[in-house]
Structure formats: structure tokens, C-alpha cells
Amino acid sequence: MEKIINKKRYNSDTAEHIGHESYGFRNDFYAWEEDLYKTKKGQYFLVGSGGALTKYAISHGNNSTGGSEELHLLTKEEAIAWLQVNDNEALSKHFANIIEEG
Numbered sequence: 172m173e174k175i176i177n178k179k180r181y182n183s184d185t186a187e188h189i190g191h192e193s194y195g196f197r198n199d200f201y202a203w204e205e206d207l208y209k210t211k212k213g214q215y216f217l218v219g220s221g222g223a224l225t226k227y228a229i230s231h232g233n234n235s236t237g238g239s240e241e242l243h244l245l246t247k248e249e250a251i252a253w254l255q256v257n258d259n260e261a262l263s264k265h266f267a268n269i270i271e272e273g
Contacts, residue, residue: 183206189250189265200223200238206219215247219243
């Protein structure tokens, strides 16, 4: 996915893929998928998509909804928080310098 925000291009094809999480099966109204990326300049962004009964649902009018795909910019702290919930392996790999022994 590619999106221009504030005159800057964010492209999942050219950014570094950091983490992934998904739920459900394709064509399921409850299915969703999210991927975390980092640009060469260090900006994190999340590409997510989902069915008609997910947070990615969009209205089509007449009480009808459908799925969509979105791109959202994240701060480094938001990216770390997302990884803590969704992809601990990627958190350990990409942020090993901030992980401490418990």
C-alpha cells in the first residue's frame, strides 16, 4: 500500500517490514490483518485491513458496511506498544537494545 501524508510518501513495498498480526480467514466479516513497517528515514507506519465487522469497516450507506485498508503513522513508542501486544518476536529482534531482564 502507498499513501502520501503531509507531502511524504509511505510505501509498504519499499519500507522495512517489522511485524505482523492477523485474525480470522479471508472473506470473513470479522477477519483483520495488520503489518508494521519502518521507512528508511525511521518513520513507523501500520497498514491494516479488515472486514465489515472490524475496526476497518466503512459505511456504504443504507445500513451497509464493507471492509477497507488503511495506513496510519505511528511514533516509535506506539510501534513498540503495538509489538508488545501483537508480535513479541519482532519486538525482541528490532528493539533488543531496550529490552531488559525481568
